[in-house]
Amino acid sequence: MSEEQQALIRRLRSIEGHVRGVERMVEEGQYCIDIIHQTQAIKRALDKLEHELLSNHLASCVTTAMRSEDVNERERVIGELLEVFDAKNKI
Amino acid sequence: MSEEQQALIRRLRSIEGHVRGVERMVEEGQYCIDIIHQTQAIKRALDKLEHELLSNHLASCVTTAMRSEDVNERERVIGELLEVFDAKNKI
Amino acid sequence: MSEEQQALIRRLRSIEGHVRGVERMVEEGQYCIDIIHQTQAIKRALDKLEHELLSNHLASCVTTAMRSEDVNERERVIGELLEVFDAKNKI
Amino acid sequence: MSEEQQALIRRLRSIEGHVRGVERMVEEGQYCIDIIHQTQAIKRALDKLEHELLSNHLASCVTTAMRSEDVNERERVIGELLEVFDAKNKI
Secondary structure, eight states, X not given: XXXXXXXXXXXXXXXXXXXXXXXXXXXXXXXXXXXXXXXXXXXXXXXHHHHHHHHHHIIIIIHHHHHSSOHHHHHHHHXXXXXXXXXXXXX | OOHHHHHHHHHHHHHHHHHHHHHHHHHTTOOHHHHHHHHHHHHHHHHHHHHHHHHHHIIIIIHHHXXXXXXXXXXXXXXXXXXXXXXXXXX | OOHHHHHHHHHHHHHHHHXXXXXXXXXTTOOHHHHHHHHHHHHHHHHHXXXXXXXXXXXXXXXXXXXXXXXXHXXXXXXXXXXXXXXXXXX | XXXXXXXXXXXXXXXXXXXXXXXXXXXXXXXXXXXXXXXXXXXXXXXXXXXXXXXXXIXXXXXXXXXXXXHHHHHHHHHHHHHHHHHHHTO
16 A cells, blocks of 8 residues: 555544544443534544545546546546535535 | 434444445545545534434433523533534634 | 624624625636635635524523423424534535 | 626625625514524525636636646645635635
8 A cells, every 4th residue: 555545544543443432422421512522523534534635636636637638537527526525515 | 321322323333334434445546536425425424413412412401401590501501502513614 | 773783784794895805806807716715704704693693592592492381492492403503514 | 707707796796685685684683593594595605606616717727737837836726726625624
């Protein structure tokens, strides 16, 4: 695996551990608001992971597609970026 | 554990499995955009979990606090709700 | 009008002026990314306005409903709060 | 003005009218939750406007920059896209 992949795996393992921590909080009957704070923190960790994924994607696949002479390919990567952006906005 | 707790645990186990699925996608070098779609799906699953947590919280702790004569306690639960709301908005 | 209403109106007038500013930017053909930064700033101003509206709502209508003996009324305000929360999450 | 600019201006005028509608709701002392529903609708209209702006941006400025031989220019547009994406996530 590349260094980038290993860094992503480390982030994902940490998120997985965070989810298991929330399972324990629920089992122990901890305070709802404290649990919600943790699920919000997990979503922020996923946001940071998506930043890394998108950063790699723009520097590799998008740059290659944009520099090709294949107009369909260029439109495809643009469409995918807009879709990811809309999912944030959940338009 | 109560039925509510068991339902939350089931949701969390499913989220945990989803995160492990994303780890495999990264290891296998799958397409960035497909991986981002999965992390966005995990965030939506966390949103639904927070809905359940908040619903339980409003029907139990918030209702009890609001019906008590303790003004500080009422202000405390209101402050917590605003804080959860702001984290969504990330004000 | 109450002081609270006047404060909300001031915020809304400022947001309205901000939107007109973005219209000018579009007319002048300014850079897309600079325009997007402004629309994102307007959404943050709306987030803060919603915080004020929700804060007033929790301290008045919600507190009154929760302290009433009318169970339907209590369930109604809880349902409305969850709906506002879900719109954030756009579940 | 181009047709694209005119379409954006129409959307912005409609948003401006929507904000003025919310001002009237506040003046008339309408129900908080009804007002919040309107501010959430305004944010969704801004999300759609940003989609249009970003779509134009990707098809014009980003494509041009990506196809140029200027590596700094390519890195600049990638950095801007990540920044817009992060503002959604508010990382």
